[in-house]
Amino acid sequence: MKEIDRIDRKILRAVQDDGRLSNLELAEKISLSPTATAERLKRLNRDGYITGYTARLSPERLDRGMLVFVEVKLDKTTPDIFDAFARAVQKSDDVMECHMVAGGFDYLVKARVKGMEAYRAFLAEVILSLPGVRETHTYAVMEEVKNTGKIPV
Structure with missing residues (x-):
């Protein structure tokens, strides 16, 4: 795998800002020929x-305006419980992200639901029914101060 250079980083920043740029627009933005831009972009994808x-959708327009984070503690931390939990959480459309973490709990779940009533149903029917769940703590988001998927390049 080839190391990335200054131009590759410009490409990554540009497509991270707007993934819908045409090759010609991208080439103009980074001051490179369209052919060279296309080759570099192909390599960055391949590597x-x-x-x-993806497209970023409006949660509010799609009736998913409530964002919650749920700390999950498991009753046992064994490989089979971790595997069962991971398989089960993959099946929920409400779960946007789920991360195994080090610290005072085992998993941090990020979910989007319609509102508090939908959250109560999600907690009862999804989270508490997951394998091995012993305890949860929920944090409902009152205001999204920053929401980006951008990685510094």
Whole structure:
């Protein structure tokens, strides 16, 4: 895998800002020929620097305006419980992210639901029914101060 240079970083910043740029627009933005830009972009994709392209949707417009973070403690921390928990959480459309963490709890779950009533149902039907869940602590987001998926390049 080839190291990335200054121009590759410019490409990554540009597509991270706008993944819908045409090759010609991208080439103009980074001051490189369209052919060279296309080759570099192809390599960045192939080498795994770019893992995909998505559209950011409005949670409010799609009735998913409530954002919650849930700390989950498991009753046992064994490989089979971790595997069962991971498989089960993958099935929930409400769960946006789930991370195994080090510290005072085992998993941090990020979910989007319609509102408090939907959250109560999500907690009862999804989170508390997951394998091995012993305890949860929920943090409802009152205001999103910053929400970005951008990685410094």
